[in-house]
Amino acid sequence: MFVIFTLLLSGCSSLTVLNPKGPAARTLSDTIIFSILMMIGILVVVYVLYIFMLTKYRARKSNEGYEPPHEEGNKWLEILWTAIPIVIVAILSVVTVKTTVAVEKVPEGYENQKPLVIYASSSNWKWHFSYPEEGIETVNYVNIPTNRPIEFRLYSFGPITSFWIPQLHGQKYAMSDMVTKLNMVADEPGSMLGRNANFSGEGFAHMEFEALAMSPADYEEWVKDVKDTAPELTQDEFNKLLKTEHVGRMTFSTNHLEFSPPPEGHHHGGDSNGNEEHQGHKELHPDPATTEETEFDSESNVNPDEPLPTSPAEESSTHQHDGH
Amino acid sequence: MKWDEFFVTGEPLIYGAMVSIVLVSLAILFGLTYYKKWGYLWREWLTTVDHKKIGVMYIICALIMLFRGGVDAIMMRAQTAAPDMKFLDGQHYNEVFTTHGVIMILFMAMPFIFGLMNVVVPLQIGARDVAFPKLNAISFWLFFAGAMLFNISFVIGGSPDAGWTAYFPLASIEFSPTVGNNYYSLALQISGIGTLLTGVNFIVTILKMRAKGMTLMRMPMFTWSVLITCVIIIFAFPVLTIALLLMMFDRIFGSQFFTMANGGMDMLWANLFWVWGHPEVYIVILPAFGIFSEIISAFSRKNLYGYSSMVASMVVISGLSFLVWAHHFYTMGQGAMVNGFFSITTMAIAVPTGVKIFNWLFTLHKGRISFTTPMLYSLAFIPIFTIGGVTGVMLAMASADYQYHNTMFLVAHFHYVLIPGAVFAVIAGFHYWFPKVFGFRLNEKLGKTAFWFIAISFNVTFFPLFFLGLMGMTRRTYTYSAETGFGPLNMLSMVGAIGLAIGFILLVYNIYWSTRYQPRDKTGDPWDARSLEWSTPSPVPVYNFAVAPEVKGRDAFWFSKKNNEPLSNEKITKIHMPSNTGKPFILGIAFFFLGFFLVFSWWIPSIIAGIAVLIILATMSFDRDHGYYIPVEEIVQTEQKLRGDTV
Incomplete structure (x- = not known):
């Protein structure tokens, strides 16, 4: 399944998302491929353990009467399989935050151009x-x-x-x-x-x-x-x-x-x-009293010369800018 | 209102459904009358407060709803199997995926889990019933009223069509003028009250009614999972209650909470919905984890590995489940920092879930694994669910989610979580506990055949959807053109869906076949299992335990068998039981009509039904029924009959 998966990913241009035509989509595509590779690594570990357990410990005629031991658990093993996922999640978190910030901004190398x-x-x-x-x-x-x-x-x-x-x-x-x-x-x-x-x-x-x-x-x-x-x-x-x-x-x-x-x-x-x-x-202040203004607000923000906001959450514009 | 506005008209498929509903209803009425079963139905089922019978009724409803939701699924797959299909039009398709989602989550997965919970939890903790048996019956009948109300929408008035998420302003009266979303708000509200009551009931049951010696850390894992689930329920469901109430006010009484004008906020609905909706996912998944824990341990003939970390991981998951809701709308434009926070909390859930996967794998380690039908479902769960889990981590990455959101990739992911998670679990639990309730096992050969159909077809149906998502196919799209190239993979998915349908038909056929031909089980413990429910005879008598068991450790029944120590040395004494009552059923009917009249804004009937509800509640409050006692002789006789002559 993995082989098919990787082949399809690398060779198939019909996967639109992985066939970017611009820097933002390229960042996303790279992030996706990186995460897929990492996830395949995790799947391999789980699947190898799984197949090992099922083949080695299945009930057979030859082990009839075998009484499995009583095991409460193992502190070190359990710490191990808590710690490794934490490290993986930490790596992915760094990648996520970095790329999320990157794709919200004007793509790198284009900051000086007027959008x-x-x-x-x-x-x-x-x-x-x-x-x-x-x-x-x-x-x-x-x-x-x-x-x-x-x-x-x-x-x-x-x-x-x-x-x-x-x-x-x-x-x-x-x-x-x-x-x-x-x-x-x-x-x-x-x-x-x-x-x-x-x-x-x-x-x-x-x-x-x-x-x-x-x-x-x-x-x-x-x-x-x-x-x-x-x-x-x-x-x-x-x-x-x-x-x-x-x-x-x-x-x-x-x-x-x-x-x-x-x-x-x-x-x-x-x-x-x-x-x-x-x-x-700055807080959003959705004051109902002012809401009606929306429809009649002549200060619409249609001036492309105004300074760029850095993130969509910090929606620009407003009473301060000089309109047009 | 004219009759053709009341009934849905103009759709041959729906006419067919109407005819079959009428025919089936007539057949049931005729059958009940002909075989003189009305009294039996009323005494044994409609008025019962027995947790086992209520559990069985939940599961029967869940199976019927699985059929309904499954037919919806097949219709969707058929419509998208090839480019430009003309099987369903846009509106009908929208209704079908909306009802598919609502029914599968709220009226299939939830009641199936509640059914197993009802049957198993009191038995696992050595109790005679739940803490509030009458309240339990009310929960069931409210769920039933809600489910029926939701289901009639497709013939009377029209189904909801804004998706199971019912995002505003699409679900507002402005963009969705039919009564469909009124049904949504009222049906979910009524069954939601039932769910909330179940949550309270089972927390009290588990905390207060455990057998002597059963400390919290000696409870079977399924009981633990139910306890944690119920805590999530009582924190999450009030949010849904309020959100639905606001929705109802918006749609029926003209308020403006989520509308486009007058300060309404559509994003508020999305937030409220997912503050409930994400914990809801864990409400159906955690009990599933509990079921798998029981089954994997029983058929490895080993105790559960890492019991304490299993409990701890569920507690951590329940806490985190309330901190991740915004990952359902990273694309709402809340900025990189907010998205970053929710990405990290979401990915963090992978850690406790991973702990569980490894604990299950190490439960298998050094075991002696037998591949029974319930075990096959549990074992298939591990590799399939892991795919669902790792794609969940991929979706959790906010930046990448900008490309997966609203696509078939997402659809593939959540089916990879919910089907091996919730559905495999309830089917596994169904096969596992079936002999406890009915006194015979389901046929293994048929069970295994159904399993292979379901497990393989599942992957054929849903694996292609990951690729369709990356190709840019959005979810909820009723048609596409040939140039998109989506055709072949969708056709493959349709083939898988047919295989899934065959699997489920085999499963139901197995119930019929086994009822007729399977040998009866006299031991009460056909799987050689570990927890207290297997110490009772099968089918479990109404009082559950002839004498209350006493517990000295985990897997109490297993060690009582190994060490040849009885679970109790007490003598049989008379047993106090709650009496049956018809009021919960009548309350359900009243709620059904209250909901129905409100859907159509028929005020006078609504007020009458509302008053009826209040009167029934008031009479219940003044009920002075102290239950009844089962005499010793009757208990001895029952035990002898069920166990052969061994007592």
């Missing part, structure tokens, strides 16, 4: 992608430039969904009352499958989109093309679109962020100074 912010929001069984910097919007497909950090900001117009492009990064929830963030980079051009991974109702199975990584020059050209040729997205049209269950691809030369801001109010997040130590002390 491209894209708002990805879900409604019924489709995805809206709004590019605040370019002022354009797409539905059910997203084009991104290669070798540039992309910051997806996720939220939902309904049930919890989970934004997932397995070849670029792991998934993260999109929810209706806060914005979560996912940093990733695509380091080679190509088309990838993205989808909602979290069950969200009847049309969930069809909630897929294409993520197309293209060279920065191609990307610029595409943006220019959209701005020149695509229709505008009006508020009426957007509201109609929200109610639709499924649509194909759509492209607009303006986006919905202006009239339907994402749920990033001052009561949703901490401070935007990007300083981790200080942010730890």
